Amino acid sequence: MAIVLGPNRYGKAETRVVHVTRDGDVHHLRDLNVGISLSGDMDEVHLTGDNAAVLPTDSQKNTVFAFAREHGIGEIEEFALLLARHFTAAQPTIRHARVEIEEYSWSRIPSGSGHSFVRSGTEVRTALVHSDGPGGAESVVSGLKDLVVLNSTGSEFHGFIRDEYTTLQPTDDRVLATEVTARWRHRDPGRSEYGGSFAAARRCLLEAFAGTHSLSLQQTLYAMGRRVLEERPEICEVRLTMPNKHHFLVDLEPFGLDNDNEVYFAADRPYGLIEGTVLDDAAPAVPAAWT
Numbered sequence: 001m002a003i004v005l006g007p008n009r010y011g012k013a014e015t016r017v018v019h020v021t022r023d024g025d026v027h028h029l030r031d032l033n034v035g036i037s038l039s040g041d042m043d044e045v046h047l048t049g050d051n052a053a054v055l056p057t058d059s060q061k062n063t064v065f066a067f068a069r070e071h072g073i074g075e076i077e078e079f080a081l082l083l084a085r086h087f088t089a090a091q092p093t094i095r096h097a098r099v100e101i102e103e104y105s106w107s108r109i110p111s112g113s114g115h116s117f118v119r120s121g122t123e124v125r126t127a128l129v130h131s132d133g134p135g136g137a138e139s140v141v142s143g144l145k146d147l148v149v150l151n152s153t154g155s156e157f158h159g160f161i162r163d164e165y166t167t168l169q170p171t172d173d174r175v176l177a178t179e180v181t182a183r184w185r186h187r188d189p190g191r192s193e194y195g196g197s198f199a200a201a202r203r204c205l206l207e208a209f210a211g212t213h214s215l216s217l218q219q220t221l222y223a224m225g226r227r228v229l230e231e232r233p234e235i236c237e238v239r240l241t242m243p244n245k246h247h248f249l250v251d252l253e254p255f256g257l258d259n260d261n262e263v264y265f266a267a268d269r270p271y272g273l274i275e276g277t278v279l280d281d282a283a284p285a286v287p288a289a290w291t
């Protein structure tokens with residue numbers, strides 16, 4: 001047996017950077033969590049402790065803050081590309097950069113002055129960028145997570161396998177709720193208009209969720225991914241993770257009450273976990289874009 005060094009990467013995780021643009025009395029706020037992972041000629045640092053090829057993670061963190069000052073923060077995909085291209089271009093030992101960003105959105109408090117904000121819900125916008133440096137391969141995956149949606153009717157589930165352990169009753173009217181994690185890959189990473197693309201993809205997901213009469217969460221998932229691909233030519237692959245946030249009709253008979261789809265118990269666990277990919281089969285696969 002020979003023991004060898006396998007794949008490795010290193011970087012600064014979760015740099016929290018907040019950027020305030022002052023437009024007179026009206027301020028604009030951007031709130032990001034940036035994760036950087038670099039890889040390249042890192043054999044020596046692992047095998048002998050020679051750090052000559054290593055750009056400290058502390059410098060990576062400082063770069064995030066300096067770039068926010070120098071360049072401002074545009075769309076998170078652009079900021080991630082800027083950072084990824086910088087590290088691979090500036091350091092010959094860094095062959096590959098992976099930058100992931102989460103963005104937390106704030107809205108202005110209407111009755112306040114221009115500098116008071118409230119976090120807008122729990123939803124998070126995401127970006128994941130890979131870059132092999134100047135002239136090399138790049139990929140951009142945009143997305144969102146923690147988008148909680150519910151249909152209070154228009155959902156059925158029946159016709160499933162019944163084995164000796166099945167107690168679930170078929171239903172033709174149930175509550176369908178989920179917390180969507182959606183990520184989508186851009187066909188041509190350099191050419192998307194990321195802000196408009198994000199807003200449109202999010203709208204497609206919501207419209208398809210609301211507009212699909214559901215026979216299963218799997219069918220709804222496919223309809224949501226399909227809608228994004230039908231309407232957004234810049235996107236070639238959509239990956240969705242959708243927990244089934246079960247709402248069980250409560251049996252009120254012991255209390256002499258009926259329950260005509262009115263009172264539900266919202267269970268938080270266990271939950272069904274429905275995951276799937278919807279893609280343009282003509283687009284070349286890029287598995288590394290998702291890692």
Ligand SMILES: O=c1[nH]c(=O)c2[nH]c(=O)[nH]c2[nH]1
Nearest residue numbers: 157168215216217218244272
């Ligand atoms: O939409 C659903 N898909 C399933 O696979 C499933 N399984 C289950 O118990 N309930 C549901 N609902």
